[in-house]
Amino acid sequence: MPAADPTQSAFLELAGISKRYAGVRALEGVDFACERGKIHAVLGENGAGKSTLIKIIAGVVQPDSGRMRLAGSEVSFATPSAANAAGVVCIFQELSLMPDLSVADNISIASPPRRFGLIDAKAQRRRAEELLSEIGCEDVNPLRRVRDLPLSRRQVVEIAKALGKRPQLLILDEATSALTSADVEKVYAMLARLKAEGVAILYISHRMHEVEALADRASVFRNGRHIETFDKGRRSTADIIQLMIGRDIAAQYPPKPARNAAKPVLALENLCWERQLDRISLSIGAGEIVGLGGLDGQGQKSLLLALFGVLRGVTGRLTVADREVRPGSPAAAKSVGIALVPEDRKTEGLMLPMSIADNLAIASLDALSTGPFIDTGRERTAIQRAIARLQIKLDAASDAVSTLSGGNQQKVVLAKWLMTDPRIILLNDPTRGIDVGTKQELYRLMRELADQGAAILFYSTDYDELIGCCDRVVIMYDGRIVRELEGDDLTETNIVASSLNVDTDTAAGAAHA
Amino acid sequence: MTAASFSLSRDDRPILIAAVFIVVILVAGTVYTFARFGSAPLLSPAYLLQQLQIGAFLGIVSAGMMIVILIAQIDLSVPWTLAAAAMMATSVGGPLAIPVGLGVGVLVGLVNGVGVAYLRVPSMIFTLGVNAVMRGLMVAHTGGYAPQTGATDLMRMLAGDRTLGIPNALFVWAAVSVLVVVILQRMSLGRYIYAIGNKEAAAYLAGVNTRRVTVVCFVLCGLAAALAGVLLAGYSTKAYQGMGDAYLLPSIAAVVIGGTNILGGRGRYLGTLIGVVLIVLLNSVLSIMEMPEAGRQVIYGLVIIFMLLVYGRGERVTS
Amino acid sequence: MTAASFSLSRDDRPILIAAVFIVVILVAGTVYTFARFGSAPLLSPAYLLQQLQIGAFLGIVSAGMMIVILIAQIDLSVPWTLAAAAMMATSVGGPLAIPVGLGVGVLVGLVNGVGVAYLRVPSMIFTLGVNAVMRGLMVAHTGGYAPQTGATDLMRMLAGDRTLGIPNALFVWAAVSVLVVVILQRMSLGRYIYAIGNKEAAAYLAGVNTRRVTVVCFVLCGLAAALAGVLLAGYSTKAYQGMGDAYLLPSIAAVVIGGTNILGGRGRYLGTLIGVVLIVLLNSVLSIMEMPEAGRQVIYGLVIIFMLLVYGRGERVTS
Amino acid sequence: GPKVVSGPGADPACFKPWSSETKFFQWPKKAGPYRIALVNGFVGNTWRIQMVKTAKAFADQPGIKENIKEFKVVSTGTDVAAQLGAMEDFINQGFDAIVTIAVAPDGFDRIIRLADKNNVVVVPFDNVLDTDKVMMVNEDQKEMGRMSAKWLIDESGKKSGDILEVRGLPGNSVDRDRHLGFREVIESPGNSFKITEVVGNWDTGTSQKVTADALAVHGHFDGVFTQGGSDGTVQALMAAKHPFVPMSGEGENEYRKQIADHAKDGLKGMSYGQSPALVAIATKAAISALQGNIMPQLISIPIPVATYKDLKPGTNYWPELNANFFAPNQFTPCGVNFTAPEIMSQSEKNTQ
Numbered sequence A: 001m002p003a004a005d006p007t008q009s010a011f012l013e014l015a016g017i018s019k020r021y022a023g024v025r026a027l028e029g030v031d032f033a034c035e036r037g038k039i040h041a042v043l044g045e046n047g048a049g050k051s052t053l054i055k056i057i058a059g060v061v062q063p064d065s066g067r068m069r070l071a072g073s074e075v076s077f078a079t080p081s082a083a084n085a086a087g088v089v090c091i092f093q094e095l096s097l098m099p100d101l102s103v104a105d106n107i108s109i110a111s112p113p114r115r116f117g118l119i120d121a122k123a124q125r126r127r128a129e130e131l132l133s134e135i136g137c138e139d140v141n142p143l144r145r146v147r148d149l150p151l152s153r154r155q156v157v158e159i160a161k162a163l164g165k166r167p168q169l170l171i172l173d174e175a176t177s178a179l180t181s182a183d184v185e186k187v188y189a190m191l192a193r194l195k196a197e198g199v200a201i202l203y204i205s206h207r208m209h210e211v212e213a214l215a216d217r218a219s220v221f222r223n224g225r226h227i228e229t230f231d232k233g234r235r236s237t238a239d240i241i242q243l244m245i246g247r248d249i250a251a252q253y254p255p256k257p258a259r260n261a262a263k264p265v266l267a268l269e270n271l272c273w274e275r276q277l278d279r280i281s282l283s284i285g286a287g288e289i290v291g292l293g294g295l296d297g298q299g300q301k302s303l304l305l306a307l308f309g310v311l312r313g314v315t316g317r318l319t320v321a322d323r324e325v326r327p328g329s330p331a332a333a334k335s336v337g338i339a340l341v342p343e344d345r346k347t348e349g350l351m352l353p354m355s356i357a358d359n360l361a362i363a364s365l366d367a368l369s370t371g372p373f374i375d376t377g378r379e380r381t382a383i384q385r386a387i388a389r390l391q392i393k394l395d396a397a398s399d400a401v402s403t404l405s406g407g408n409q410q411k412v413v414l415a416k417w418l419m420t421d422p423r424i425i426l427l428n429d430p431t432r433g434i435d436v437g438t439k440q441e442l443y444r445l446m447r448e449l450a451d452q453g454a455a456i457l458f459y460s461t462d463y464d465e466l467i468g469c470c471d472r473v474v475i476m477y478d479g480r481i482v483r484e485l486e487g488d489d490l491t492e493t494n495i496v497a498s499s500l501n502v503d504t505d506t507a508a509g510a511a512h513a
Numbered sequence B, C: 001m002t003a004a005s006f007s008l009s010r011d012d013r014p015i016l017i018a019a020v021f022i023v024v025i026l027v028a029g030t031v032y033t034f035a036r037f038g039s040a041p042l043l044s045p046a047y048l049l050q051q052l053q054i055g056a057f058l059g060i061v062s063a064g065m066m067i068v069i070l071i072a073q074i075d076l077s078v079p080w081t082l083a084a085a086a087m088m089a090t091s092v093g094g095p096l097a098i099p100v101g102l103g104v105g106v107l108v109g110l111v112n113g114v115g116v117a118y119l120r121v122p123s124m125i126f127t128l129g130v131n132a133v134m135r136g137l138m139v140a141h142t143g144g145y146a147p148q149t150g151a152t153d154l155m156r157m158l159a160g161d162r163t164l165g166i167p168n169a170l171f172v173w174a175a176v177s178v179l180v181v182v183i184l185q186r187m188s189l190g191r192y193i194y195a196i197g198n199k200e201a202a203a204y205l206a207g208v209n210t211r212r213v214t215v216v217c218f219v220l221c222g223l224a225a226a227l228a229g230v231l232l233a234g235y236s237t238k239a240y241q242g243m244g245d246a247y248l249l250p251s252i253a254a255v256v257i258g259g260t261n262i263l264g265g266r267g268r269y270l271g272t273l274i275g276v277v278l279i280v281l282l283n284s285v286l287s288i289m290e291m292p293e294a295g296r297q298v299i300y301g302l303v304i305i306f307m308l309l310v311y312g313r314g315e316r317v318t319s
Numbered sequence D: 001g002p003k004v005v006s007g008p009g010a011d012p013a014c015f016k017p018w019s020s021e022t023k024f025f026q027w028p029k030k031a032g033p034y035r036i037a038l039v040n041g042f043v044g045n046t047w048r049i050q051m052v053k054t055a056k057a058f059a060d061q062p063g064i065k066e067n068i069k070e071f072k073v074v075s076t077g078t079d080v081a082a083q084l085g086a087m088e089d090f091i092n093q094g095f096d097a098i099v100t101i102a103v104a105p106d107g108f109d110r111i112i113r114l115a116d117k118n119n120v121v122v123v124p125f126d127n128v129l130d131t132d133k134v135m136m137v138n139e140d141q142k143e144m145g146r147m148s149a150k151w152l153i154d155e156s157g158k159k160s161g162d163i164l165e166v167r168g169l170p171g172n173s174v175d176r177d178r179h180l181g182f183r184e185v186i187e188s189p190g191n192s193f194k195i196t197e198v199v200g201n202w203d204t205g206t207s208q209k210v211t212a213d214a215l216a217v218h219g220h221f222d223g224v225f226t227q228g229g230s231d232g233t234v235q236a237l238m239a240a241k242h243p244f245v246p247m248s249g250e251g252e253n254e255y256r257k258q259i260a261d262h263a264k265d266g267l268k269g270m271s272y273g274q275s276p277a278l279v280a281i282a283t284k285a286a287i288s289a290l291q292g293n294i295m296p297q298l299i300s301i302p303i304p305v306a307t308y309k310d311l312k313p314g315t316n317y318w319p320e321l322n323a324n325f326f327a328p329n330q331f332t333p334c335g336v337n338f339t340a341p342e343i344m345s346q347s348e349k350n351t352q
């Protein structure tokens, strides 16, 4: 890299940044730099310190030591708004939209357009429309309430909001983790445009193919340290993974066993719910992993919730092991052997301030109690077994579960359900925001559970994962199952085609357009 | 568009229901008076204006309370903020009376705001403590007696007199209402208020100075309570202990009946306005119908619960 | 292992601070009495036992309140649940007095629980409405003066008499405390309570019957208030209107001072116990020092605010 | 409005002027029977409920009934504005007189002017107004304090000793006046009592608690002056096994029962009372004013007192009755003399 060229010199420079949290070294003497007109990937396993790094850059947390230079002059941001003012804009890992405000309100929240000192609603709406169309997502209505949007659309809004601040340095911390591939393409195009305009971009993602497709250079972090920075093409994916987790990953996905016609454990017939589920019929046998694909928001999540007894007014037949059931609550679903790993582990999967042990035991307390009293001995054994089985990395089971990394938190959610010995496991995008190493462990675990006789229904936004993991994939479109793919038919082209509900040839064209 | 109108159906339903309920109250009361006295005083402009004049005090308090509830806080110090403002205004007297009274409100609001935003004490507890402290200070200040000086002429004029047949208090209420609507719908402050009520952390990350906004909200609430206190002293021509006690729960009830989410982030000012009218009318009609106090309490409680039942359906844990 | 002990330092700090404060109060009071009367009655077992006896009523109410606060709700119907239980117990009289009184508590708790859990009305509003309704019903019920309002002998014995020199009320309080500790630490119900308080949605999706648990919590709170009411009637030998009014805010304050998070999910029963003792002693010592009411209000408010300041530091929005 | 005239007024035994400076009013005579309204404020306690019942019982009594065409009762709660609104309403409806317990001592000027314009007689009682523009009825609270002090001094026969004073609701003028009257006598020259003051809020439970506290700290008192919640104060004495001493307290039936039961053990009790039957005198005064009689501006009602010497079951206390009943209901000079059953047969509801 010819460092002498002024246009190529670092836009953001960090030197010796360290940050500690009560006993944890989040960052240790990190030197880091990024340039204008480059997309710079920041890689590392869960808890490596990526989010901490960008939070420091964005003024959310203050480093214990170290210096930061932006465009050649020393800066330190006390608040996110100070960072914004300097052109540093961050899309945080946790979405920061207000659910009850409209899309347009959210996009302009920090500095809405004004007339005579008062907010100009029309201008604000126009602005939202422009920004959304810049990303190519004109389909989002700026007057819609964010609460009513699916997660993938919310991420789009989040991106538009960041764009609206006209960043010099744009940071995306897993900002694409819920985007469907169609949207991802649009975001790529937008990032390319920004890059051409000379914006510096920091990109954090656990999806290796995204990084490969986008990044001009990449920095790998491990245990709070900066390990290495390299340009595109200088390292193979395997190398990168090796750098990230300090070991090789042999095969991403465990081998699929030969399928034999197992007796269905779960069978649905004509399941309907409001306008979101339309005559769903499906059966899953013991030992089978069935993928649930399609564009985001086609009813996949509703299907999982319906099976888990969360939704009211579901019609149709549901049989579990040949017995018709009609779960009216998660408690009822649990009692017939159904488990659900929900979409958002922080708000739906875990009681974050409670201990790891409490979180693990919560779903199986009935089984671990004698009468109304908890049998603490049995409880402890069960918890230890679960921790060992999923290899959850922790200090003590009595620590708050919020102290675990995302991947380990996800394992806690899964372990909690495994402790109930479920026959049917429903997974709602369980690998979102999880590093490759942990992902691999989860895939292995899923296969292991299937081999032990569980029936697994697995929703994912990542096509790769569906193809690699599942015995069968059903594609949903507008609340219906439009296609079932199996064996050699299980290809990305076919998934994309079915997702858009068009025939294969048109889709092949569309995907590469 | 505006924060308040992004989803008409959801935010408007409570307002509509409350409005319908007001009509029900008026009709029921009129049927009653007609049957008993052969007249329909409830529908006379004089009666309605008088109710609105009485409602103005509650309305002003509720406007402030709403702002605080929108950011998912609560201000339980309203009773003694109101009383203290009235007492200080009357005891200072002269042209400084009103500024001093309002100043008390600003001060209390500042203390509340700093306690909640910077010291991070839950508002329910902090403002309760501030209320106790204020009460103690006022009892000490007045020595257990009501202060001996009366309201100034300006205060009396603002609260008690009429202009063109319309009570001046109504104009004050209207001005406060316009101000609140402008804040909530047309100023970034309003946007921040909704944002904080929705998700404080997200608002912070979006660059909103959440603490300063919180302080401003409490100051506005204190100011509203103080204004109500000054007016009430003008209306009664004096300040007296316990004059604020009758305003705390009704103001919260009015805000909630008006469809503002008690957990913050959602609600329209029009709803609060209608909630105030509903509560004032309900009280008045029950009193005209000579409903025994016991029955009144029961009806009052049931109405609030009933309204919330109607609004609240369909909100689920896993929304 | 248990929900209560996952983070000792964090949950124990408030308890420790409150305990230190109790000592401060006792020392300050003793210095005062010694200087004025040359004696140290505050340290006599007789005085302390008597305070605990008086504290028993507040303690029992607070135990119930704590359970409801732990699930991030609040029960503002406590005053009239307490009074209604006392009134019904005394008006029924005879051996059925206590069961009927407690039955009232269970009933009110059920109504509250169903309103909050199934109808999803915010508890702050719902229980306030229920309180108003109860008050109306009781005014109607006792307005006729028909019922006998004297406490039965058993009630007087439980609340007023002593066994081996120890007030019986203390034994009742102790029994309630043991029960609450067992529930919170040893029963799945307790685990569910903390889980719901931390994240209701997550608890629901983990297969916890959150609505049933919510109802149970309100029933327990109603039961505790009713028990306190029955005992208080025994102590005063009669039931009277407004007997519950003095218990609402102090019970919330005791729970909060004891370190329970007012937003739910965190807190130890020991803290509540200490909070109750602190409040009772503070009240008593201020009364002994013949602190004028004004000063008492101020100190009372300041103590609560101060304690929360000390606990509350360091909690950030973006934690 | 009324003309200010010179006295003496009608029926001076009943309508006794407060002091020699008290003005006299005269309204234009109106033909009966009259429409009268009782506008109560707060209604959440026993005293108020009993007051409302007493009002109805009185309006029903022969001799009064004939003068009343319509008697309405409304309780407006603790909001001054609501009370003013209700009064304005009655004036507009053409009522002849309004009897009221004011929510606050001030703020009624406008209503009084309006009433005067319409020749409506407004009679505040119990919580009176800080004005001399309106006819009012009350008992002399200061006198109650003075009487209590004299009682304690006379019964103990001492000029020194430890006295416990249990005060009422802080910030209330009734509490203040009783306290001032009590101190005026008990601290008058020649006496050297040591007084311990606690706050009982006029509430049985609170009085009991604070008395218990005071006993625990001070051990012994030679006399006790308590405001409302007197039975709680006695309870605390008994619980602490404190010997009975001379005592002065409110007019609760329960307290009078305690005195009757324990007088022989030394509970030399006196019971004064702010009687709920004040409402009857206020109503009677309103009627008298409407009839064109000369009336004192401020009417002082003799304080109904009973002591351990003259308690008689069924006359000035009722052993079989509710503990919360206020026993003093007799104003013989006014012909107001209720028995408990008469009052209790009424409902506390607003009238139809």
Ligand SMILES: Nc1ncnc2c1ncn2[C@@H]1O[C@H](COP(=O)(O)OP(=O)(O)OP(=O)(O)O)[C@@H](O)[C@H]1O
Pocket (backbone or CB within 6 Å): A021, A022, A024, A025, A026, A027, A044, A045, A046, A047, A048, A049, A050, A051, A052, A053, A093, A403, A405, A406, A407, A433, A435, C319
């Ligand atoms: N608020 C905090 N309090 C305490 N420790 C923290 C906090 N935030 C981060 N840490 C610590 O810092 C380390 C780095 O966290 P960081 O969020 O930067 O990881 P990350 O690389 O973004 O992980 P992920 O891929 O899961 O997002 C964590 O292991 C954790 O122990």
Ligand SMILES: Nc1ncnc2c1ncn2[C@@H]1O[C@H](COP(=O)(O)OP(=O)(O)OP(=O)(O)O)[C@@H](O)[C@H]1O
Pocket (backbone or CB within 6 Å): A021, A046, A047, A051, A093, A402, A403, A404, A405, A406, A407, A409, A432, A433, A434, A435, C319
């Ligand atoms: N309050 C906290 N106390 C201690 N550690 C924390 C805290 N908050 C976050 N961390 C740490 O920060 C790290 C990552 O935090 P972050 O919230 O970014 O992770 P996440 O979103 O769960 O991870 P993922 O990337 O898998 O989504 C975790 O390893 C966790 O240990």
Ligand SMILES: [Mg+2]
Pocket (backbone or CB within 6 Å): A050, A051, A052, A093, A173
């Ligand atoms: Mg991260």
Ligand SMILES: [Mg+2]
Pocket (backbone or CB within 6 Å): A046, A051, A093, A406, A433
């Ligand atoms: Mg993460």
